[in-house]
Amino acid sequence: MNLEHLARTVAIVPAYNEVAAIGRVVDEIRAFDPAIDVVVVDDASTDDTAATAEAHGATVLRLLFNVGIGGAVQTGFRFALEEGYGRAVRLDGDGQHDASELGKLLAPIETGTADLVIGSRFVDSNGSYRPPLGRRIGIRVFAWLVSILGGQRVTDTTSGFLALDRVGIELFAAEYPHDYPEVEATLIALRSGLRLSQVQVDMRERETGSSSITFVRSLYYMVKVSLALLVASLRRYPRLTGARR
Amino acid sequence: MTPLRVSIIGVVASLLLILVVLELIRGRRLKERYALLWLATGAVLLVLSAWREALNTIAGWLGVTGYPPAVLFAVATLFILLVLLHYSTVLSKLTDENVELAQRIALLEERVASLREPRIPAD
Numbered sequence: 001m002n003l004e005h006l007a008r009t010v011a012i013v014p015a016y017n018e019v020a021a022i023g024r025v026v027d028e029i030r031a032f033d034p035a036i037d038v039v040v041v042d043d044a045s046t047d048d049t050a051a052t053a054e055a056h057g058a059t060v061l062r063l064l065f066n067v068g069i070g071g072a073v074q075t076g077f078r079f080a081l082e083e084g085y086g087r088a089v090r091l092d093g094d095g096q097h098d099a100s101e102l103g104k105l106l107a108p109i110e111t112g113t114a115d116l117v118i119g120s121r122f123v124d125s126n127g128s129y130r131p132p133l134g135r136r137i138g139i140r141v142f143a144w145l146v147s148i149l150g151g152q153r154v155t156d157t158t159s160g161f162l163a164l165d166r167v168g169i170e171l172f173a174a175e176y177p178h179d180y181p182e183v184e185a186t187l188i189a190l191r192s193g194l195r196l197s198q199v200q201v202d203m204r205e206r207e208t209g210s211s212s213i214t215f216v217r218s219l220y221y222m223v224k225v226s227l228a229l230l231v232a233s234l235r236r237y238p239r240l241t242g243a244r245r
Numbered sequence: 246m247t248p249l250r251v252s253i254i255g256v257v258a259s260l261l262l263i264l265v266v267l268e269l270i271r272g273r274r275l276k277e278r279y280a281l282l283w284l285a286t287g288a289v290l291l292v293l294s295a296w297r298e299a300l301n302t303i304a305g306w307l308g309v310t311g312y313p314p315a316v317l318f319a320v321a322t323l324f325i326l327l328v329l330l331h332y333s334t335v336l337s338k339l340t341d342e343n344v345e346l347a348q349r350i351a352l353l354e355e356r357v358a359s360l361r362e363p364r365i366p367a368d
Contacts, residue, residue: 041351059359061351067344075348082352178344 006086006166009036009106012076014069015093016043019052025091026056028099036102039079040093043072049093070181073160074172081173089163097161101201105163108197115168115194115240118154118186119161119201138222142183142229149233150190154198157183161201167240168194175237177228180221184228191232193239247297247313255294255317263287282331286324293317 011029015022022040029038040053044066054060061075073090080088087109091097101119108114122143131139139158146157160182164172171192177184190196266283269275293300294317304313 059355061355063351064347067347071344071348075351078348079352079355178341 006084008085009033009087009089010076010080010083010085011036011038011102012073012080012088012090013038013040013053013058013093014043014072014076014090015040015045015049015053016066016069016072017045017047017049018093018095019045019047019049021095022049022053022093023056025093025095025099026053026058029091029102030057032099032102036089037085039076041072041075043067043069068179069160070176070178070185073181074176074178077164077169077173077176080169085169086166087163088169090160092160096203098202098204101161102163104199104201105161108199109163109165112165113195114197115165116189116196117163118156118196118198119159119203120156120198121159121201121203122155123198123200134218138218142225145226145229146183146187146190149229150187152190152196154186154190154196156198157186159201159203161203171240180225183225184232187229187232188237191235192237247300251314251317252294252297255314256291259287259290259294263291279332279335282324282328286321286328289324290317290321293320 013022013025013029015025018025026038026040029036038053038058039061040050040058041061042050042053042063044063050060050062061079063072063075067075076090077088087106089102089105091099091102097119105117105119108117122139139156142157143154147153168189171189171194172185175188186196263284266275266280266287270277270280293303300313300316304310304316307316307319309315
């Protein structure tokens with residue numbers, strides 16, 4: 001383990017065929033804070049995502065085959081764990097998360113008041129994000145379920161925009177769902193005793209490509225995530241100490 | 246009472262199953278740990294086919310009064326469900342291990358690359 005890294009922050013960016021967006025995503029993170037190491041996890045893209053990210057100064061982890069968003073993100077958490085980073089942030093490779101909001105996400109980590117900070121679109125009721133009705137209901141239902149099962153009010157469980165301290169990195173490196181991970185991961189974090197805090201963020205519309213959610217997939221999504229939540233609330237998770245090491 | 250012909254066919258079929266499984270193990274095309282449930286299936290069906298009084302008695306316990314060989318079908322179905330469920334758990338384990346391997350390779354490849362050519366620090 002690289003001890004001098006403990007004070008450092010790594011940005012984990014999962015990407016699958018995001019050649020048009022990935023360069024800017026990397027640039028914006030480095031522009032926000034040049035001291036943040038950017039790690040792009042390339043989930044077996046068939047385009048030049050990996051090479052582009054590398055050319056923009058990111059470290060690239062190349063997955064041999066497509067493992068899905070959760071498996072890709074977890075590769076980044078494992079990298080953070082093994083390289084000894086004290087803090088990690090995670091942003092999507094399509095550019096929907098605004099790197100200039102990283103300061104808000106990292107603030108509770110830096111003051112030691114939270115282990116996991118989620119960038120939520122619904123902390124303020126007057127946030128600008130207005131998803132289609134179906135998705136809005138889905139987001140609400142899962143937020144409500146996780147709040148009940150996890151014992152803390154959570155407003156946005158489907159957000160992939162988050163920051164972690166070392167405790168959070170250790171948890172997610174060891175335990176992270178492989179597909180559609182965000183909702184279940186939030187519950188796992190709460191049940192493991194992580195201190196969760198939420199900050200209001202805005203998310204941009206996708207700049208390129210299209211959302212991977214189709215009707216059949218959203219049906220699978222609802223069923224899979226519901227089952228995962230049910231099982232996760234029956235499992236035992238060792239309580240991790242919230243205190244920072 | 247079970248018709249004699251049904252019993253004979255049952256014995257032949259379960260013997261055939263056992264022989265095929267043994268042959269697959271011998272040819273190293275099937276691992277012993279995945280063959281055990283199949284062999285158990287064959288053995289149970291063989292016993293129930295050959296021992297006609299036992300099949301009758303069990304049918305009586307289960308309330309199958311009309312046609313005792315129905316118990317054979319029920320037992321065979323139950324075992325096939327067990328085998329399939331077992332395979333689903335094996336498949337899940339393999340999937341997890343596969344993802345973990347891909348993750349490990351990605352991390353190791355990056356480490357090899359950074360040893361060859363140290364990472365450029367982000368200023």
